[in-house]
Amino acid sequence: MNREPLGERLPEEDPRLIAAYQEASTDAPSLHTGEALRAAARRAAGARPQALGKFRMAAWQAPLAAAAIVVLSTTVVFWTVREEGLDKLSQPPSLGEASEPGKRSPPKITRQEKLAAKDAAPKPPPSSAPVSNRAATARSSATTAPTKKLDASPAAPPPAPAPRDQFAKEAGSAAASERAAELERSATERRGIAELDKRKVEQAQAGRADSEQKALLREEAPASAQVQTAPVTASAESQDSLAARARAGAAPALQDDGVEPPKPWIERIEHLLRDGQKTQAMEALVAFRKSYPAYTLPDALAELEREIQEPR
């Protein structure tokens, strides 16, 4: 905002006049213009590749890390809950038999046992019945004769106390048959659940493939339109710049920003001038000035520029 100090006083100037002018001249650009220019400068400075690499990376790394943590945690919790649910399903319901004397509660079935039972069990016929019904059916069909005898026993009066070895034998065979039935029942349930899961996955995959195909179809139309229009724009731009270059002389090697370096350009203009092609030299100089407004010209070209500005 402040003026540059005048420094050494010139003999041609009157300091009172300069001071009077400076006192009177206090206009300034609007704040809006200043804000717009500052914003443009910030955009231009921020668009540099160096700044992008350093700053923008840091900006998106933290949210990305947070999102990854959330997704991973949710997945882990989901799978844990799902596994627990499966384990609960596979455990036998309490039949109240454990409280009976001589009968022990069924041991917890391990994962290895479940898998073994799955392999050993025959495949059930395909059915759309609910899992609970199927489980009940499996339970009833899997019950063997000794189990039936046991099942019927609650209705009958309690048996007379048997000798010790006979009781142990009966209890052992009942437990074994019950364990086998449990194994088969859990295997059937697992198969049913696995089948349901498989069906859901297949449905989801089919849906995703369908939506992807639709998205691809949607994307193809604008992309092809872009491919058709892009060369036209590019060729129009390149034609303009080529025309400008042709007016200025032969095609030069360009800088990274598409502008010819000043020295060879100047040499080319000087060459035109030496060859007597003054009009071409003038046109080339005008084009040069647009790209390098503050470049200090050699004497001959400075003379030519004055001539352009003030034709005699």
Next chain:
Amino acid sequence: MPALSAALSPGEALSGDAVEPGDEALMQRFGAGDAAAFDALYERHRGPLYRFIQRQCANRALAEELFQDVWMSLIAARERYRHEAKFTTYLYTLARHRVIDHLRRQGVRSQIHAEGDEDAMESAPASTPTPEAQLEASRNVGRVLALVESLPTAQREVILLRAEAGMSIEEIAAVTMAERETVKSRLRYAMDKLKRGMEGWL
């Protein structure tokens, strides 16, 4: 002060008690992606540059537009800026070219330069003061502004570069692409006219 300034490294300037980066250093920092350097440059030069443009086109809206164009050119050329010339010379050369382009479009090209013929310049009709300028001239403080605006373009730009940008004869010669003696001559003519116009006021 000049001796102290000479001891500073290039691109640094002395301001008050602290050493502030010079315009050239700021421009190079801006070219390297430092937006704050632009803010500092803008703050330093916005007033004088704006007035340099406004006194030549005598239209506030147009002056804002040209002023904005100049800074946008500077932003666009930030990576091409080389420490070949003083920053103010570079900035005011850009501004001068914008003003000349505008005047040329307005069809007042003949007024831009009559170099080599100072008598012709002297006798050339001064641009008619705008109603805005005439109103200002009615006040004491505005009289000098009206007189400056009524100077021929070549003389006016020399006065403005001296009074607003604080440029030396050599720097004015570099911006206006004129000989040193020509600049001195224009300054003398302009001063004479201003003195005559301000007789009895100073």
